[in-house]
Amino acid sequence: MQRSSESxxxxxxxxxxxxxxxxxxxxxxxxxxxxxxxxxxxxxxHVAAGVHTVLTDIDDTLTSAGHLTAAAYAxxxxxxxxxxxxxxxxxxxxxxxxxFARMWPVDGVVGENGAFYMWHDxxxxxxxxxxxxxxxxxxxxxxxxxxxxxxxxREVPGCAVASDQFCRLYDLAIDFCEDVPALPAASVDRIVxxxxxxxxxxxxxxxxxxxxxxxxxxxxxxxxMLAERFGLDLDAERERIVFAGDSPNDEPMFAFFAxxxxxxxxxxxxxxMRALPAWITPSRAGAGFVELAQALLAARV
Ligand SMILES: [Mg+2]
Numbered sequence: 369m370q371r372s373s374e375s376x377x378x379x380x381x382x383x384x385x386x387x388x389x390x391x392x393x394x395x396x397x398x399x400x401x402x403x404x405x406x407x408x409x410x411x412x413x414h415v416a417a418g419v420h421t422v423l424t425d426i427d428d429t430l431t432s433a434g435h436l437t438a439a440a441y442a443x444x445x446x447x448x449x450x451x452x453x454x455x456x457x458x459x460x461x462x463x464x465x466x467x468f469a470r471m472w473p474v475d476g477v478v479g480e481n482g483a484f485y486m487w488h489d490x491x492x493x494x495x496x497x498x499x500x501x502x503x504x505x506x507x508x509x510x511x512x513x514x515x516x517x518x519x520x521x522r523e524v525p526g527c528a529v530a531s532d533q534f535c536r537l538y539d540l541a542i543d544f545c546e547d548v549p550a551l552p553a554a555s556v557d558r559i560v561x562x563x564x565x566x567x568x569x570x571x572x573x574x575x576x577x578x579x580x581x582x583x584x585x586x587x588x589x590x591x592x593m594l595a596e597r598f599g600l601d602l603d604a605e606r607e608r609i610v611f612a613g614d615s616p617n618d619e620p621m622f623a624f625f626a627x628x629x630x631x632x633x634x635x636x637x638x639x640x641m642r643a644l645p646a647w648i649t650p651s652r653a654g655a656g657f658v659e660l661a662q663a664l665l666a667a668r669v
Contacts, residue, residue: 405630405648408663415627416667418608421453421600423478423590423621424657425613426460426468428574429631432654434546440654441472443661448473450665453598457586459573459617462486462497463535470495476597481571481578481617482589483538487597498596499537500584506537509581513540516566516579524558526551530576539580540568546575553640571617572640574633578617587620611645612660614653619643631656 424430430440448454456468457478465479469486476487486497499506517529517540528548530541542559544551556572563570563579570579594600594609602609602624611621611628616637622628623643630645633652649656 405634405645408629408647408649408659411627411647411663413667415607416664419452419610419627419664419667421455421594421605421609422447422661422664423455423457423609423611425611425615425618425621426456426458427615428633428653429612429614429618430456430654430657432652437654439658443658445473446665447661448475450668452664455590455593457482457590457611457621459539459541459571459576459578461532461535461539461541462537464532466495476593478586478589478593480536480538481580482584482586483580483582485589485593485597498593500582500589501538509538512566512581516540516563516568517542519566520559520562523562524551524555526555527559538582539578541576541578543576572615573617574615574636585620586618587624590621610660610664612657613645616640616642618645622646629660631660 430436430444432440444454454474455476455478456472456474458465459481460479462479462484465477465486468474468477469488476485478485482500484497484499486495489496520527520542521529526548528543530543531547533541540563544556544559556577559577560570560572563577568579568581569583569585570577571585591602594602594605606624607626609625609627611618611625612631613621613628614631614634619642622630622645626646628645629647629649631649631651631653633656634641634645634648649659651659
């Protein structure tokens, strides 16, 4: 009862934000039809039962207010134990992905918004990484990244280099919300604009603006990983793969997957989102991910 009323409130809010977006002239960036995203409870059981792979964002999708709850971790573990392929797809850095791939109940991880994927090769007893650029090409970008970093810090008061920057191989992560007081949307937009001006790809997560020199994204590297590691054709399998996310840097995934699922806080980004997921959970963040896992597992019994 409580969940259905929460869903109704979420959808009412979505409609309100859509109408506000139109009033502000933002409708060009808002292309979902009024019935989407639909409540997860309406996901057909035969669709849920056919899912073989769960791709998931981490920050504010799996985690809640910056923490991984026992319930969300248990949901990951239960999906993996049930035989589903589980792959986090995140903007988090290589150093963190090393940990995720080694220690979490997952089949690998796509990191730094698609700059690489990693997996633990159990037979060989070692971690392996598939990079989008080789070490020499990454090294050659060091000075250009530093120049953008200095300009962003100089021109956008209140932002900071993300605390996890030292773990990164490819991208520049500017914190606007994690360890600094939350900055207004105009500051976030300015960071994005400065990165674009420097020729970088820039994506906004719930906490950072990530910029990199390269054209990859979460979707492209997920496609590469599924093909190379599992022999799966993403286009052929898109109806049987679920992606869970919450932020603008998840848009390529929301736009592609017929059964992309947003945790409820995806609506916090309002008209900033150019693509929304097909489905939405009643609850926010990690609690929403738990609801998704329960729905998928319940359909398999
Ligand atoms: Mg996120």
